[in-house]
Amino acid sequence: MTSGRVFDLGSSTVTEAEIIDFATRYDPQPFHVDPAAAADSIYGGLIASGWHTCAMFMRLMCDGLLSQSSSMGSPGMDEIRWPNPVRPGDTLTGSAEVAEARRSASKPDRGIVRLVSRMHNQHGDPVLTMIGTGFYACRDS
Amino acid sequence: MTSGRVFDLGSSTVTEAEIIDFATRYDPQPFHVDPAAAADSIYGGLIASGWHTCAMFMRLMCDGLLSQSSSMGSPGMDEIRWPNPVRPGDTLTGSAEVAEARRSASKPDRGIVRLVSRMHNQHGDPVLTMIGTGFYACRDS
Numbered sequence: 698m699t700s701g702r703v704f705d706l707g708s709s710t711v712t713e714a715e716i717i718d719f720a721t722r723y724d725p726q727p728f729h730v731d732p733a734a735a736a737d738s739i740y741g742g743l744i745a746s747g748w749h750t751c752a753m754f755m756r757l758m759c760d761g762l763l764s765q766s767s768s769m770g771s772p773g774m775d776e777i778r779w780p781n782p783v784r785p786g787d788t789l790t791g792s793a794e795v796a797e798a799r800r801s802a803s804k805p806d807r808g809i810v811r812l813v814s815r816m817h818n819q820h821g822d823p824v825l826t827m828i829g830t831g832f833y834a835c836r837d838s
Numbered sequence: 839m840t841s842g843r844v845f846d847l848g849s850s851t852v853t854e855a856e857i858i859d860f861a862t863r864y865d866p867q868p869f870h871v872d873p874a875a876a877a878d879s880i881y882g883g884l885i886a887s888g889w890h891t892c893a894m895f896m897r898l899m900c901d902g903l904l905s906q907s908s909s910m911g912s913p914g915m916d917e918i919r920w921p922n923p924v925r926p927g928d929t930l931t932g933s934a935e936v937a938e939a940r941r942s943a944s945k946p947d948r949g950i951v952r953l954v955s956r957m958h959n960q961h962g963d964p965v966l967t968m969i970g971t972g973f974y975a976c977r978d979s
Contacts, residue, residue: 723893748893752864778914
């Protein structure tokens with residue numbers, strides 16, 4: 698993975714049922730689980746949990762990049778932003794840009810990659826940006 | 839919410855089935871979905887997706903704090919760290935400490951609260967730390 702390289706991660710469409718199912722388990726705030734209450738909220742309708750938005754991005758990341766890689770997990774994420782809500786029926790498209798790639802000094806069998814991740818909806822509005830770090834096994838170790 | 843106040847958010851136990859179910863949908867890496875492959879990985883066994891860990895914290899946050907609040911959502915999170923993996927059968931205990939609470943200058947009907955969130959397992963090992971921002975309706979507006 699070379700700095701500046703951008704991986705297109707494809708698209709996925711989310712249904713109202715998926716939004717409610719995720720939020721019922723993990724984030725049961727009214728504007729995530731109750732369409733009527735959501736319509737009366739500042740959001741004017743049901744929106745996905747931000748954690749669901751992250752999880753949907755992760756699925757694109759797995760299918761579009763990690764399944765062909767030697768991913769060894771991640772120590773964390775920085776600067777997660779949800780600039781616009783995700784709504785039922787939205788089609789979300791993801792990308793990941795390599796910000797930095799280097800070999801670990803302490804564990805030279807693995808590389809450390811910083812990715813700037815982005816996801817937008819069918820209108821081109823950004824719904825997720827974040828900076829994350831991942832570990833990958835090096836091919837030559 | 840006063841700066842320095844800590845909210846105890848209670849505990850929750852995660853099963854292997856839940857770990858596999860979440861990861862099958864959102865993060866199907868071998869060490870999250872395949873116990874045999876996970877045993878051969880650097881983790882030595884199945885571990886929860888970091889996004890599942892965040893989602894489990896969010897559920898504690900909803901039940902322990904937000905359901906009694908006037909939460910209006912969040913613009914994002916900073917410095918998410920997964921210092922130790924979450925494994926099947928782990929009991930996770932969460933807390934949230936108020937780092938800053940102020941009224942919005944642009945929208946004075948709402949407050950902006952920065953929380954330092956933490957979750958640890960039954961051994962006392964930290965499994966999640968993060969800094970997040972939330973919006974709340976002000977009682978006196």
